Amino acid sequence: MINKTAREINQILKGRLSGDLDINPMIERVAYDTRQIHLAHEVMFVALAGERRDGHNYIKKAYDAGVRAFLIHRNIDTSIFGGSIFIIVEDTLASLQILAAAHRQRFDVPVIGITGSNGKTIVKEWLYQILSSEKNIAKSPKSFNSQLGVPISVFTINEGSNMAIIEAGISRKNEMKSLEEIVKPTIGILTYVGAAHSEGFESKEEKLLEKLIFFKDASTVIFQNTELNLRCFNNLYPQKNRFTWSVNGEGDVVYNIEKIKAHKSTITINYNGERSNIKIPFIDDVYLHNAFTCISYLIWSGHQMEQIETMVSKLMPISMRLELKRGMFNSVLINDTYNSDINSIAIAFSAAKKEAAGRKMVLIVSEFAASTNHTISDYDTLIQLINDIDPAVFIGVGEEIRQLNGKLKASISTQFFHSTSSLLQGLDITIIRDSVVLLKGARKHSFEIIVDKLEQRAHESSLEINLSALKHNLELYQSKIHSGTGIMVMIKASAYGSGSIEVARILQQQGVEYLSVAYIDEGIDLRKAGITLPIMVMNSGMDFIERMVEYDLEPEIYAPKQLDNLLTYLSRNDEKIRAHLKLDTGMHRLGFTMDEVEMLIEKLKDNTSIQIVSIFSHLAGSGEALFDDYTNYQAAYFEKMAKTISTGLRINPMKHILNSSGIARFPQFQYEMVRLGIGLYGFDPSGFVLDLKTVMTLKARISRIKTITEGNTVGYDRRWKALRTSNIATISIGYADGLRRQAGNGKWQVLIHGSRVDIVGSICMDMTMVDVTDIPGVQEGDEVTIFGEVNRADKLAEVYQTIPYEVFTGISSRVKRTYIME
Structure with missing residues (x-):
């Protein structure tokens, strides 16, 4: 709760007031997205300017939602927003950070500041789980740890708080200073520093030194005792207190993993010359290391070992999604x-x-x-x-x-x-x-x-679609296209197997310009689900024109006979439609050829029922440098054909020819729109687009575990023989679900408890067997990752001797789809 009037906020920010100066609303919270506005009379809308969106363009929407206080940095006509007050500053994000820093200074409470590459959110949430029965804790919501997220997190501190736990994340140099000035941690916790978010740094050491800036005013910093952590910390803070831990090494606290069994680990803790044993309800290395960080904090803060064991025994895996x-x-x-x-x-x-x-x-x-x-x-x-x-x-x-x-x-x-x-x-x-x-x-x-x-x-197997990763990939491609160039997202084949309706909703929220589907039924389903974006139908056929008009769908026109049928129907029924002309520039699939251009112009020049929205073509080899000459030829041929048609019809439609591979490799051909397909789902065939995130993860569960003695065989045709006594798990997925038989007999490895294990024997219709002999603590019901972030779908495609598109679209509809938003 901010609990400041608009005029008090203006004094803190040294801004300039505009609008209705007779009002002075009490502000309790801020909003930077009109879709997040609740209790509008208590909200100040912050107009943030991004690369592709400007919050100032949404002021009217916020006003219509009931907001009457605004933080802006552009000169706008405030008189049209009656009964509203505007605070005008030079930079809205910087001002929001200043306001958050002032809010933090009001409260003299312990603040645990957490940073690192991985584990920030888990450690924060676990400490909250552990300590919330003792203290009234304010904390960062979910993974709010960015330049915007940290100020929002600090505003959760209020008069009733007697502790705060705030996480901070950075992706490039010189970002942490501003976050440190906002949060001012009194206690620091450094989690694992690894490869994540390394693109903005020259070395791991440089990244670590930047993160350590967060602890400038902390009395003590808790971290794992690694050579790099210790060296960087001592270089930056030679006089500051530290409290370190290690596994089988050196530190104030030393942990030893004694035994792993049935989803629990027995841990020996060595501290101050005393040894204690406790059980932790995790066996995964990542969870264990995050638990060690939490336990180290508890030891440092004076909790007794009996208390600690009770506290950590109740920890549960965190889903911040x-x-x-x-x-x-x-x-x-x-x-x-x-x-x-x-x-x-x-x-x-x-x-x-x-x-x-x-x-x-x-x-x-x-x-x-x-x-x-x-x-x-x-x-x-x-x-x-x-x-x-x-x-x-x-x-x-x-x-x-x-x-x-x-x-x-x-x-x-x-x-x-x-x-x-x-x-x-x-x-x-x-x-x-x-x-x-x-x-x-x-x-x-x-x-x-x-x-x-x-x-x-539904089926016990599931295809998990990470909508946050999809959004990240979209924004990455948006950053690579010219200002004024739109994006048409391909969601054909049920959005490459991920589910077109759910994906379309997130794309609509993100403001893409167009969607494209393969068949009319897909477009109708989207309309029935409330999708209002323009939708191009690629294979509109000749028999569904009436339904195209009814559902405001836009056909791709690719053949003379199809065009004739469309013109006849529209004339007979006095209807109008928006459409897209497909040109064949070398793919030799659908589309009009150069020989048909004059005929096309003749048929359309006096037409009033078809509005040509765009002219487009398809590149045959944009992902391969080997075909760059052919790509340049296609683009030149396309420009010539499009110019002839536009001149002949006296129109100025959008042009688009680039697919996912072409967007990064041929920016000169971006024209008015580009088409984004497989890149949205985390794969760039050209290899030019880095930092794409995994969107789809295929999972199953262990149905049964059996012990097979040496010499026995597994599966049809006895293709796998045990060379030792082995534990064989049967998992709930088979070739009828989309896991092809080519992946059997050791050709592919699935992931269980973070470890890769071989598929053994032939893949069955509904089941697959894997060797789990070397995985401690594995149980029936455990989760199995078929492909995902570690064992990637493009590598499985290589096993299939195909492409990732086919892996995704081959996942059966009986496999349930689960959508997550982090």
């Missing part, structure tokens, strides 16, 4: 069941509002976690948030949340249950029909049980 799943009765489930504090609820409500896009909304929300980190006013805020988002149905779980009964809008149908079990017994689940359902619950209420009941029953 929203999951979107297909629910029963044509519903969409948004699963955010990790925690339930007021800040995370506001974020989840924003996500639900965006996903709903006008559809019926159902909220299932628990009481806050049973700790001291919430107040009566938090429930008042929750009431306001619910009334603001205006769901059709609100379902509350827990005793405390019953205080909302009778305080929500009359239009909101309400139900309250004492517990999750009483909800499962008493809820009529048909209430979720055709709805977007948000489940937001404190961990103790086990809302995952509700998700399991409401989820559309």
